[in-house]
Amino acid sequence: MTHDEHQLAGAYLSRVIEGPSRPLQEHLAQGRSLEELAQAVKNREEWLGPELLRQTASRWDWDRAGEDLDEAERHGFRLLSAQSKEWPEEQFTVAFGYAATGLSSRPRTYREDAVRPHALWVKGQSLRTLTQQALAVVGTRALSAYGAEATRMIVRDMIQHQWTIVSGGALGADAVAHRCAVEAGAATIAVAACGPGVNYPAAHAELFRSIAERGALVSEYPPLLRPARHRFLTRNRLVAALSQGTVVVEAAWRSGALSTLTWAQAFGRVAMAVPGPVTSVASLGCHDKIRRGDAQLVTSGADIRSLLSTLGGLDVDQQYELQFAPDEVQRLSPAELKVFDALSEHKGTETEALASEAGLPLALTVHALMTLQQRGLCRREGITWRRIRHSGAAA
Amino acid sequence: MTHDEHQLAGAYLSRVIEGPSRPLQEHLAQGRSLEELAQAVKNREEWLGPELLRQTASRWDWDRAGEDLDEAERHGFRLLSAQSKEWPEEQFTVAFGYAATGLSSRPRTYREDAVRPHALWVKGQSLRTLTQQALAVVGTRALSAYGAEATRMIVRDMIQHQWTIVSGGALGADAVAHRCAVEAGAATIAVAACGPGVNYPAAHAELFRSIAERGALVSEYPPLLRPARHRFLTRNRLVAALSQGTVVVEAAWRSGALSTLTWAQAFGRVAMAVPGPVTSVASLGCHDKIRRGDAQLVTSGADIRSLLSTLGGLDVDQQYELQFAPDEVQRLSPAELKVFDALSEHKGTETEALASEAGLPLALTVHALMTLQQRGLCRREGITWRRIRHSGAAA
Numbered sequence: 074m075t076h077d078e079h080q081l082a083g084a085y086l087s088r089v090i091e092g093p094s095r096p097l098q099e100h101l102a103q104g105r106s107l108e109e110l111a112q113a114v115k116n117r118e119e120w121l122g123p124e125l126l127r128q129t130a131s132r133w134d135w136d137r138a139g140e141d142l143d144e145a146e147r148h149g150f151r152l153l154s155a156q157s158k159e160w161p162e163e164q165f166t167v168a169f170g171y172a173a174t175g176l177s178s179r180p181r182t183y184r185e186d187a188v189r190p191h192a193l194w195v196k197g198q199s200l201r202t203l204t205q206q207a208l209a210v211v212g213t214r215a216l217s218a219y220g221a222e223a224t225r226m227i228v229r230d231m232i233q234h235q236w237t238i239v240s241g242g243a244l245g246a247d248a249v250a251h252r253c254a255v256e257a258g259a260a261t262i263a264v265a266a267c268g269p270g271v272n273y274p275a276a277h278a279e280l281f282r283s284i285a286e287r288g289a290l291v292s293e294y295p296p297l298l299r300p301a302r303h304r305f306l307t308r309n310r311l312v313a314a315l316s317q318g319t320v321v322v323e324a325a326w327r328s329g330a331l332s333t334l335t336w337a338q339a340f341g342r343v344a345m346a347v348p349g350p351v352t353s354v355a356s357l358g359c360h361d362k363i364r365r366g367d368a369q370l371v372t373s374g375a376d377i378r379s380l381l382s383t384l385g386g387l388d389v390d391q392q393y394e395l396q397f398a399p400d401e402v403q404r405l406s407p408a409e410l411k412v413f414d415a416l417s418e419h420k421g422t423e424t425e426a427l428a429s430e431a432g433l434p435l436a437l438t439v440h441a442l443m444t445l446q447q448r449g450l451c452r453r454e455g456i457t458w459r460r461i462r463h464s465g466a467a468a
Numbered sequence: 469m470t471h472d473e474h475q476l477a478g479a480y481l482s483r484v485i486e487g488p489s490r491p492l493q494e495h496l497a498q499g500r501s502l503e504e505l506a507q508a509v510k511n512r513e514e515w516l517g518p519e520l521l522r523q524t525a526s527r528w529d530w531d532r533a534g535e536d537l538d539e540a541e542r543h544g545f546r547l548l549s550a551q552s553k554e555w556p557e558e559q560f561t562v563a564f565g566y567a568a569t570g571l572s573s574r575p576r577t578y579r580e581d582a583v584r585p586h587a588l589w590v591k592g593q594s595l596r597t598l599t600q601q602a603l604a605v606v607g608t609r610a611l612s613a614y615g616a617e618a619t620r621m622i623v624r625d626m627i628q629h630q631w632t633i634v635s636g637g638a639l640g641a642d643a644v645a646h647r648c649a650v651e652a653g654a655a656t657i658a659v660a661a662c663g664p665g666v667n668y669p670a671a672h673a674e675l676f677r678s679i680a681e682r683g684a685l686v687s688e689y690p691p692l693l694r695p696a697r698h699r700f701l702t703r704n705r706l707v708a709a710l711s712q713g714t715v716v717v718e719a720a721w722r723s724g725a726l727s728t729l730t731w732a733q734a735f736g737r738v739a740m741a742v743p744g745p746v747t748s749v750a751s752l753g754c755h756d757k758i759r760r761g762d763a764q765l766v767t768s769g770a771d772i773r774s775l776l777s778t779l780g781g782l783d784v785d786q787q788y789e790l791q792f793a794p795d796e797v798q799r800l801s802p803a804e805l806k807v808f809d810a811l812s813e814h815k816g817t818e819t820e821a822l823a824s825e826a827g828l829p830l831a832l833t834v835h836a837l838m839t840l841q842q843r844g845l846c847r848r849e850g851i852t853w854r855r856i857r858h859s860g861a862a863a
Contacts (some may be wrong), residue, residue, distance in 0.1 A: 224749050348743030348755060351767040352617045360743060364765045372746040374753050
């Protein structure tokens with residue numbers, strides 16, 4: 074099979090530099106292309122700087138980009154770079170942009186790795202579309218019966234409101250969240266800590282197949298790479314970056330699932346935790362995060378949506394200010410606002426055209442239109458929709 | 469039976485002015501005595517002011533003070549006023565003093581009633597001693613099995629550390645908290661919303677008897693007065709005022725138990741709530757208070773004690789500052805500090821004398837001495853205790 078230069082460069086760098094690379098991202102930010110950078114790495118060019126040369130020292134001559142692209146394709150995966158239409162640019166701009174401001178007080182390791190992936194291997198639907206309204210649902214592998222019940226309650230509620238569920242594909246909480254979405258025919262994203270072609274855990278092979286149908290499997294790692302401890306941590310960074318908020322449904326003291334919450338904080342995303350019985354140790358990690366103010370206590374999908382709406386991230390006073398604002402438009406969620414902006418006052422537009430204009434999945438567009446109609450901001454005219462003139466709306 | 473003038477005046481005013489009276493407290497604060505005020509009410513003297521004359525308009529000529537004192541005595545109750553040695557002056561100074569600063573943002577009804585009682589009817593041990601280390605434990609009457617388990621877990625832990633459990637004597641959470649203390653031979657205070665001689669609920673007659681043995685039954689109301697809705701609210705004010713913190717163990721949305729928490733806030737006390745399963749509605753009220761920042765999330769007695777220690781009420785930075793302070797003495801709880809202050813460097817003192825000097829119950833004094841010894845701040849010498857010279861301690 075033949076592959077273009079850009080694809081080959083991306084696959085080469087994905088193999089040679091595993092996971093996030095701050096110096097590589099700095100070159101990309103300065104306008105260098107993947108092709109240029111791949112060539113420079115192969116030539117050991119000095120302008121790359123000592124850190125990037127060090128990161129590529131052991132593998133720079135290991136060029137199997139063509140084979141990797143073929144191998145990935147055999148497993149149904151394609152390679153995305155920042156140039157791809159499906160690249161979740163919006164989410165990455167918000168998440169890594171916030172991390173770059175240094176506003177977050179997260180520890181050094183989080184800051185060092187808080188850079189974009191240079192390539193993503195994806196199987197399934199468009200990441201850009203799926204992540205327009207996405208919630209990360211994570212938790213312990215040793216999920217209790219209560220934890221499973223709480224997870225299902227929240228996931229069911231969120232998917233009814235067209236939210237994509239992002240998780241890590243692991244046993245326990247991740248699996249319950251993914252399965253709950255899949256069984257309801259909803260979209261869910263599993264971010265793997267291993268490369269395409271590896272099913273980890275093996276018991277989830279069938280689940281991963283179902284996820285890719287309406288949702289997506291995502292990995293930062295080259296084909297057939299095995300999972301490893303450090304890869305779980307950087308994987309969690311993508312789970313948090315690809316969603317507007319992260320909720321931990323159950324986690325014991327110092328559970329690994331809490332690292333996704335820390336990533337969410339590092340990205341300025343909404344960090345949330347579900348409380349549980351204090352008579353068991355299963356929710357200790359959640360309680361600790363809430364107590365320290367590192368996570369907001371949430372008890373339901375409604376709680377979560379209210380935090381993730383336009384009101385999310387504001388303090389109580391600001392929330393009230395918006396809540397009682399005379400302007401209906403100010404109360405719209407980001408997705409609703411996009412659909413509202415796509416509507417015309419002067420002519421009706423078909424739903425598909427609105428979804429395309431707003432860059433949102435069709436189901437979410439319909440959902441947003443229903444809300445806008447309820448609030449008197451648009452009306453249906455046969456198969457089209459038209460904006461209703463609104464005093465507070467921009468011209 | 470004969471009673472002195474002060475007792476008769478207190479009993480008269482307790483009957484004529486039920487519950488808290490802001491104008492009466494203002495006169496007391498200006499140095500008027502109960503006797504003087506009782507006489508003035510009987511004479512309808514104008515200097516009392518229109519509000520106090522209005523409050524006493526319907527009952528001023530109903531003087532059955534002698535009979536009330538006799539009736540109370542038949543049920544084992546005695547009358548306390550601010551002049552009594554057993555009066556919990558310290559607690560009231562903190563609680564009502566804070567409320568008077570207007571620092572609390574609590575609603576008007578809470579502020580209006582946020583004044584001391586003018587008389588208390590008590591059966592059992594000294595209120596002043598019992599409330600030196602006291603935690604209010606309250607919750608729903610419809611306690612779930614989980615709520616009962618959480619309540620017992622917390623109460624058992626607190627009484628092991630010599631804390632008195634204060635509650636309202638009601639069904640559900642109150643009863644489980646009181647019973648748990650009584651069964652362990654520990655002190656507990658039940659504040660009633662009815663007068664001495666009324667067992668409410670009737671099913672608790674035996675429980676109330678046991679409570680009075682090592683703890684106390686308390687009421688602001690004259691003998692045989694029946695409970696009424698408004699009396700529950702003012703009763704809750706005393707539950708919060710008599711303890712250094714209030715924890716709600718289980719409460720549904722808008723449960724009446726939450727009013728004690730609001731009182732605790734009005735008094736600048738530590739307000740706490742125990743989380744529970746989000747899959748039931750039983751803990752909704754607790755979760756809501758935590759989410760709004762009106763209560764601190766606590767999961768154990770250790771959590772509660774750390775909030776109620778000298779560190780309580782400080783923000784995280786301040787807590788760390790104290791925690792890592794080089795000075796051991798700065799880390800002592802209020803009770804430990806009292807015992808430390810009562811110790812002499814130059815001679816040993818017996819435990820009973822220390823308890824008396826510190827104004828603490830004997831068991832709590834012993835407990836504090838053990839902690840001080842562990843921290844190298846005192847040592848045992850036969851049957852006496854001596855302070856160990858400490859660089860950070862005041863001379």
